[in-house]
Amino acid sequence: MGFSDETMRFNLEDLAGSEIENSLLAVYTALADKGYEPVNQIVGYLLSGDPAYIPRHNEARAKISRLNRDDIVEELVKDFLKSKGVKA
Numbered sequence: 001m002g003f004s005d006e007t008m009r010f011n012l013e014d015l016a017g018s019e020i021e022n023s024l025l026a027v028y029t030a031l032a033d034k035g036y037e038p039v040n041q042i043v044g045y046l047l048s049g050d051p052a053y054i055p056r057h058n059e060a061r062a063k064i065s066r067l068n069r070d071d072i073v074e075e076l077v078k079d080f081l082k083s084k085g086v087k088a
Contacts, residue, residue, distance in 0.1 A: 020075045023063045030060035046073060 024042070031038035034055050045053035046069055054061045064072075081087075 016071065017075050017078075020067055020072055023067055024072070026058065027054060027060045027064045030055060030058040033057060045069075 027042065028038040031041050031054070034057050036055070041053045042064075045051065045064065049069060051061050051065055054064050056062075
């Protein structure tokens with residue numbers, strides 16, 4: 001593996017967004033595995049802050065609890081706007 005002379009840019013926001021994305025996907029999968037409606041359960045958690053909306057299955061509750069709920073909502077809004085062609 002070679003190195004480039006170009007300076008790499010590190011973006012902490014990209015890293016945080018990636019962590020949120022990976023965690024939400026894992027939580028979604030765990031909820032679906034247990035037979036829940038994943039979107040409803042995640043929304044319930046985001047609105048109330050009550051971790052009981054998320055099962056412990058596959059460490060889903062621990063994964064989502066590590067994240068700040070405001071950061072999750074911000075990432076969801078950014079992704080929605082990006083999907084609509086709006087630069088956020």
